[in-house]
Amino acid sequence: MALVVQKYGGSSVADASCIKRVAQRIVATKKAGNDVVVIVSAMGDTTDELLDLAQQVSPLPPGRELDMLLTSGERISMALLAMAIANLGQEARSFTGSQAGVITDSSHGRARIIDVTPGRIRGALDGGQIAIVAGFQGVSQDTKDITTLGRGGSDTTAVALAAALDADVCEIYTDVDGVFTADPRIVPAARKIPRISYDEMMEMAACGAKILHLRCVEYARRFGLPIHVRSSFSSKEGTWVVSDPDSEGKEMEQPIISGVAHDRSEAKITVVGVPDKVGEAATIFKTLADAEVNIDMIVQNVSAATTGRTDISFTLPTSDGSTALTALKKIQERIGFESLLFDDQIGKVSLIGAGMRSHPGVTAMFFAALADAGVNIEMISTSEIRISVIVGQDDVDTAVGAAHRAFDLDADQVEAVIYGGTGR
Amino acid sequence: MALVVQKYGGSSVADASCIKRVAQRIVATKKAGNDVVVIVSAMGDTTDELLDLAQQVSPLPPGRELDMLLTSGERISMALLAMAIANLGQEARSFTGSQAGVITDSSHGRARIIDVTPGRIRGALDGGQIAIVAGFQGVSQDTKDITTLGRGGSDTTAVALAAALDADVCEIYTDVDGVFTADPRIVPAARKIPRISYDEMMEMAACGAKILHLRCVEYARRFGLPIHVRSSFSSKEGTWVVSDPDSEGKEMEQPIISGVAHDRSEAKITVVGVPDKVGEAATIFKTLADAEVNIDMIVQNVSAATTGRTDISFTLPTSDGSTALTALKKIQERIGFESLLFDDQIGKVSLIGAGMRSHPGVTAMFFAALADAGVNIEMISTSEIRISVIVGQDDVDTAVGAAHRAFDLDADQVEAVIYGGTGR
Numbered sequence: 001m002a003l004v005v006q007k008y009g010g011s012s013v014a015d016a017s018c019i020k021r022v023a024q025r026i027v028a029t030k031k032a033g034n035d036v037v038v039i040v041s042a043m044g045d046t047t048d049e050l051l052d053l054a055q056q057v058s059p060l061p062p063g064r065e066l067d068m069l070l071t072s073g074e075r076i077s078m079a080l081l082a083m084a085i086a087n088l089g090q091e092a093r094s095f096t097g098s099q100a101g102v103i104t105d106s107s108h109g110r111a112r113i114i115d116v117t118p119g120r121i122r123g124a125l126d127g128g129q130i131a132i133v134a135g136f137q138g139v140s141q142d143t144k145d146i147t148t149l150g151r152g153g154s155d156t157t158a159v160a161l162a163a164a165l166d167a168d169v170c171e172i173y174t175d176v177d178g179v180f181t182a183d184p185r186i187v188p189a190a191r192k193i194p195r196i197s198y199d200e201m202m203e204m205a206a207c208g209a210k211i212l213h214l215r216c217v218e219y220a221r222r223f224g225l226p227i228h229v230r231s232s233f234s235s236k237e238g239t240w241v242v243s244d245p246d247s248e249g250k251e252m253e254q255p256i257i258s259g260v261a262h263d264r265s266e267a268k269i270t271v272v273g274v275p276d277k278v279g280e281a282a283t284i285f286k287t288l289a290d291a292e293v294n295i296d297m298i299v300q301n302v303s304a305a306t307t308g309r310t311d312i313s314f315t316l317p318t319s320d321g322s323t324a325l326t327a328l329k330k331i332q333e334r335i336g337f338e339s340l341l342f343d344d345q346i347g348k349v350s351l352i353g354a355g356m357r358s359h360p361g362v363t364a365m366f367f368a369a370l371a372d373a374g375v376n377i378e379m380i381s382t383s384e385i386r387i388s389v390i391v392g393q394d395d396v397d398t399a400v401g402a403a404h405r406a407f408d409l410d411a412d413q414v415e416a417v418i419y420g421g422t423g424r
Numbered sequence: 425m426a427l428v429v430q431k432y433g434g435s436s437v438a439d440a441s442c443i444k445r446v447a448q449r450i451v452a453t454k455k456a457g458n459d460v461v462v463i464v465s466a467m468g469d470t471t472d473e474l475l476d477l478a479q480q481v482s483p484l485p486p487g488r489e490l491d492m493l494l495t496s497g498e499r500i501s502m503a504l505l506a507m508a509i510a511n512l513g514q515e516a517r518s519f520t521g522s523q524a525g526v527i528t529d530s531s532h533g534r535a536r537i538i539d540v541t542p543g544r545i546r547g548a549l550d551g552g553q554i555a556i557v558a559g560f561q562g563v564s565q566d567t568k569d570i571t572t573l574g575r576g577g578s579d580t581t582a583v584a585l586a587a588a589l590d591a592d593v594c595e596i597y598t599d600v601d602g603v604f605t606a607d608p609r610i611v612p613a614a615r616k617i618p619r620i621s622y623d624e625m626m627e628m629a630a631c632g633a634k635i636l637h638l639r640c641v642e643y644a645r646r647f648g649l650p651i652h653v654r655s656s657f658s659s660k661e662g663t664w665v666v667s668d669p670d671s672e673g674k675e676m677e678q679p680i681i682s683g684v685a686h687d688r689s690e691a692k693i694t695v696v697g698v699p700d701k702v703g704e705a706a707t708i709f710k711t712l713a714d715a716e717v718n719i720d721m722i723v724q725n726v727s728a729a730t731t732g733r734t735d736i737s738f739t740l741p742t743s744d745g746s747t748a749l750t751a752l753k754k755i756q757e758r759i760g761f762e763s764l765l766f767d768d769q770i771g772k773v774s775l776i777g778a779g780m781r782s783h784p785g786v787t788a789m790f791f792a793a794l795a796d797a798g799v800n801i802e803m804i805s806t807s808e809i810r811i812s813v814i815v816g817q818d819d820v821d822t823a824v825g826a827a828h829r830a831f832d833l834d835a836d837q838v839e840a841v842i843y844g845g846t847g848r
Binding site for chain 2: 023057061068071081083
């Protein structure tokens with residue numbers, strides 16, 4: 001008998017009929033002889049509706065109260081799901097994050113899980129019951145106040161509970177069939193990836209693939225917990241996220257590139273004419289860190305010998321743009337830079353693949369493909385298993401498609417073969 | 425500095441603008457130098473909407489899960505109210521029933537309060553904060569599951585917390601100005617009652633006055649806690665419910681009759697032709713009690729000497745009608761009664777007044793007024809401070825108006841004077 005943790009997102013429980021369908025799947029898993037723990041998000045647009053209500057009463061609601069408000073969303077979906085399961089003749093018990101033992105710090109709106117003490121969940125399983133747990137929420141260790149985990153919170157709840165319960169698998173249900181080699185809306189020939197490593201999945205998530213949140217994959221990697229991303233609309237196998245995707249030898253040769261991710265949510269700021277003195281860049285990025293701005297890529301031009309000045313460009317979430325600009329304005333005089341440029345018409349395209357480690361020439365091939373497609377590269381950054389470029393936002397689709405084709409990821413193509421090349 | 429507990433019902437917090445208005449009243453009470461604890465119901469029709477959702481997924485949802493679902497309603501309203509108060513510059517903290525220490529038994533849907541341990545509420549007050557508490561809900565002592573208190577639950581929460589905190593007053597806010605001598609929709613000349621005793625208020629509540637639930641008045645009486653029923657739309661004094669309304673000597677002479685209540689929610693069942701043997705009535709009412717049917721009034725005809733049979737009539741909530749009839753059908757053969765009659769076209773009209781104790785003739789005057797108005801009396805029941813009659817449902821308005829006039833309760837009338845009479 002396996003212990004299966006399943007997570008259903010808001011679109012999977014959007015209305016009563018969705019909930020009844022999900023209940024049938026859960027009952028089928030239970031009847032197949034498994035212990036089942038289900039993590040559920042708020043129904044459809046509930047969270048947005050609650051946020052809208054909050055805005056109507058207060059422009060800047062206190063975090064504690066906003067968390068109290070938002071956590072009612074999962075309370076509704078989990079109770080309804082437990083009822084739907086009971087209606088199918090199986091016993092189910094719903095539990096809030098607090099009841100399920102999800103202990104967090106007290107950072108309202110973006111709490112981090114400190115500990116998971118799932119005594120009541122174990123009790124329910126021992127009693128033959130299906131446990132339904134509210135995703136996205138916990139209880140603060142210090143204040144005993146209700147907290148929320150922020151973006152990707154329900155996935156994180158699922159993985160954290162699965163790890164604490166030593167589950168055999170954490171199934172993340174979504175409205176697509178799994179993780180794809182590229183966004184199928186941009187690349188119709190994109191294929192489902194059967195197995196992918198935690199490292200690659202983390203890079204995918206960090207580069208804009210929205211299917212799993214970085215945080216939940218990190219958590220799963222730490223505990224070696226297999227994640228199975230699959231569709232709640234079919235019983236097909238989805239994508240397995242595991243330590244070593246090759247271990248089962250299912251594929252003779254893993255592709256060099258696992259997928260192409262893209263992200264349109266970033267903007268670029270250029271600090272123009274920074275005096276080329278020691279410590280100026282450090283001051284700039286310290287200022288941004290203090291303002292809690294997340295920086296992604298950074299490029300510094302070679303200083304022009306004639307002026308003794310340089311330009312520093314970096315990318316950041318577009319939503320952090322005004323915070324960053326305001327913070328930098330304040331140090332303009334002290335640093336003595338000339339001006340600030342802001343460009344939100346950019347996009348990031350990333351190639352991800354563990355095969356890069358052992359295959360030189362990937363970068364050259366990627367850049368050649370973009371050049372052939374007429375796409376200009378503005379910035380570049382790399383990791384051991386990833387190459388990212390910043391391009392104009394209008395070029396994102398073209399760049400993704402070109403890269404996908406160049407590395408033979410299109411469906412029905414044969415494995416890519418890379419000839420020689422100049423190394424990365 | 426006084427400790428004021430305020431309770432706002434669903435219509436007082438129906439939308440964002442209502443919530444902001446309530447927040448202003450709460451802040452004004454706080455600024456006047458009081459400690460303030462607020463009990464709040466779910467917004468407007470939230471509870472009905474949640475019940476409707478439950479019906480969509482399961483015809484008979486488990487009580488535990490229904491309670492989990494319904495308690496999300498107050499969670500939403502209390503968090504929004506705390507936000508609205510924070511927006512006015514006062515610190516507020518919302519607490520679930522469980523966090524507020526409302527400990528109940530585990531009867532889901534109609535839990536009874538066992539204990540109140542308001543440590544966190546006291547802590548909030550000591551910190552200068554306004555405490556907002558979810559009405560209607562608690563946590564079961566045994567199972568630690570979330571419970572709801574059933575009908576009148578939020579009022580009961582308010583009174584229970586006020587008693588546990590030794591509050592100076594429990595203010596129940598509603599959409600009318602207080603308790604009236606009769607329903608103003610039926611008797612336009614009805615007056616607001618400035619002060620009324622717990623006993624009279626309990627009789628009023630039991631006889632259909634919907635403004636306060638019987639249970640909360642009972643609770644307040646046990647702890648000698650003054651209740652102030654008032655409008656959330658004005659700052660006028662409402663009705664004080666206290667032990668001894670005359671103690672302040674505000675009125676030279678209390679009226680004999682405090683008010684006229686009515687109730688259209690009952691039905692009458694007649695068990696026809698019951699053999700006149702010892703124990704038959706006991707069997708009938710034991711059967712009904714086992715079926716959890718609440719009986720109100722009972723009348724048994726004098727047995728007809730010729731047949732040795734009698735008729736037994738009783739009233740009950742119309743909603744219990746089919747349960748009662750089904751239970752009685754099952755014992756028809758054993759008891760040997762002839763048939764069952766069901767009549768839901770009845771209404772109950774009740775005169776309530778502590779002055780009845782010392783004034784004979786009230787019953788005679790009441791019956792004369794009904795006779796003059798052409799109203800036929802079907803059943804009668806009395807307590808020390810109440811006379812109730814069952815009349816045809818179409819006669820209810822006429823009967824209420826006639827009684828109200830006969831006892832000089834109409835506004836601008838002088839105090840009633842009762843001449844002699846035959847006693848009750």
